[in-house]
Amino acid sequence: MRRNAVLLTILFAFAITLSSVTYTFWEFYKLNRQQYIDSIFTKYTVITQIYREHMMKRTSDAILEANLAVYGLNRIEDVVGINEVFDKAKILKRAGFQEVVHSMLFSPSTVVRSRQVKDLRATMLESKGNIYFFIESRRGKVLLHDQQLKPYFPANLLSAYLTIVFVIALAIFVILQRIRPLRRLTNKVIRYAEGDRSVSFRMKGGDEIAILANALEMARENVNALIESRTLFLRNVMHELKTPIAKGRISAEMVKDPKQKERFKRIFIRLEQLINEFALIEEVSAGFGHKEMGSYRLVDIVDEAIDQAMIERRRIDIDVPDDYRLECDFTMMATAVKNMIDNAVKYSPDGQVRIRVAEDGIYFENRGEKLSHPLSYYVEPFTKEHPARDSFGLGLYLVDAILQAHNMVLAYEYEAGVNRFIFEKISRDSKQTLQLAENF
Numbered sequence: 001m002r003r004n005a006v007l008l009t010i011l012f013a014f015a016i017t018l019s020s021v022t023y024t025f026w027e028f029y030k031l032n033r034q035q036y037i038d039s040i041f042t043k044y045t046v047i048t049q050i051y052r053e054h055m056m057k058r059t060s061d062a063i064l065e066a067n068l069a070v071y072g073l074n075r076i077e078d079v080v081g082i083n084e085v086f087d088k089a090k091i092l093k094r095a096g097f098q099e100v101v102h103s104m105l106f107s108p109s110t111v112v113r114s115r116q117v118k119d120l121r122a123t124m125l126e127s128k129g130n131i132y133f134f135i136e137s138r139r140g141k142v143l144l145h146d147q148q149l150k151p152y153f154p155a156n157l158l159s160a161y162l163t164i165v166f167v168i169a170l171a172i173f174v175i176l177q178r179i180r181p182l183r184r185l186t187n188k189v190i191r192y193a194e195g196d197r198s199v200s201f202r203m204k205g206g207d208e209i210a211i212l213a214n215a216l217e218m219a220r221e222n223v224n225a226l227i228e229s230r231t232l233f234l235r236n237v238m239h240e241l242k243t244p245i246a247k248g249r250i251s252a253e254m255v256k257d258p259k260q261k262e263r264f265k266r267i268f269i270r271l272e273q274l275i276n277e278f279a280l281i282e283e284v285s286a287g288f289g290h291k292e293m294g295s296y297r298l299v300d301i302v303d304e305a306i307d308q309a310m311i312e313r314r315r316i317d318i319d320v321p322d323d324y325r326l327e328c329d330f331t332m333m334a335t336a337v338k339n340m341i342d343n344a345v346k347y348s349p350d351g352q353v354r355i356r357v358a359e360d361g362i363y364f365e366n367r368g369e370k371l372s373h374p375l376s377y378y379v380e381p382f383t384k385e386h387p388a389r390d391s392f393g394l395g396l397y398l399v400d401a402i403l404q405a406h407n408m409v410l411a412y413e414y415e416a417g418v419n420r421f422i423f424e425k426i427s428r429d430s431k432q433t434l435q436l437a438e439n440f
Helices: 002-041 044-057 061-070 079-088 155-193 208-252 258-285 298-309 330-346 395-405 432-438
Strands: 073-076 090-106 111-127 130-137 140-146 293-297 316-319 325-329 353-358 361-367 408-415 418-425
Touching: 002 090, 002 111, 002 155, 044 061, 044 111, 044 130, 061 073, 073 079, 079 111, 155 208, 208 258, 258 330, 258 395, 293 298, 293 330, 298 316, 298 325, 298 330, 325 330, 330 353, 330 361, 330 395, 330 418, 395 408
Parallel strands: 316 353
Antiparallel strands: 073 140, 090 111, 111 130, 130 140, 293 325, 353 361, 361 418, 408 418
């Protein structure tokens, strides 16, 4: 959803605009239709006048039809036809009015004038695309078909509405076409962030998106050059250091004093460990790309970690189901587990560590004092609880880097004299990785 926020905003604006335009034109349609109906309904006055004269003077039906024909009216007398009209009829407008009838009565002695008011009702109907007038009075009823009038059809209004809708749709289409390069650029940036260093941001054109893309391409080339330069430098340094270390270890074997000999061996072993940890840190921080990702049993990873740590198995209590698997890089995850085992044994008074699995992750438990600093302090390089201990302070830093590369986070809690470090799985968009220091 968030990745399509711009597109959704444009579509939302289009929907609001289209709804507003449609509502406006609908109101115009109702207004114009009513005005049209009101204007043609005035014809009923002519119809009632013709019908009244026919009734008063009792003219023939032929004269009535001739007078109606002048105004394009045709009387319907067929009962079947009348029923068909009324079955499908829709009342457009109806009005009641009165007619005044004057009459004179003659007698031998006087003349009596009379004035009578009679009710009339005119109804305009629409049926099957035709307009009808239905006149009702006490003296009779008549249904007239108007051959000249047609139901209201908003041709001009509809044409204007479709034109505006087309213009809006065209504008939206142009906007979407203009932001397509932005969406492609976004996908390329995501690929680059996921470790694809070969992706190219270069784009043709001179608009703002093309300028941004080409600037990102220059930044990508510079970053790639820096990464390659750093990788080459570190690998050359580590390679050059391993040769004198190897020679130093051989020379240490020639020292006759056992105490000095052991001291030199420990120094060179520590230097070799430091170089190996630097190599792992370089690989993780440079983005090793999960080239060896696969599904591995946790018990196999723990066995490999114990062999790397060179710790007696009796010191480790493993409570892990045989079928529990991790989607990970085997070597990297084994290194992380090895560092946790080594850290737990080193700082535990009884030299024991327990490894178990729960719903929220993998637990490493050992007895000892609570950490005196937040966990974020220990995942920084070259920091440790006791500076005098035989450690470079890179263990938890390397563990944290490996876990982040596997979409996991290192958490810590202390309960009843037990230090508990946890490998927790998180979603990629989770903010827990930003709250590492508060995970107690």
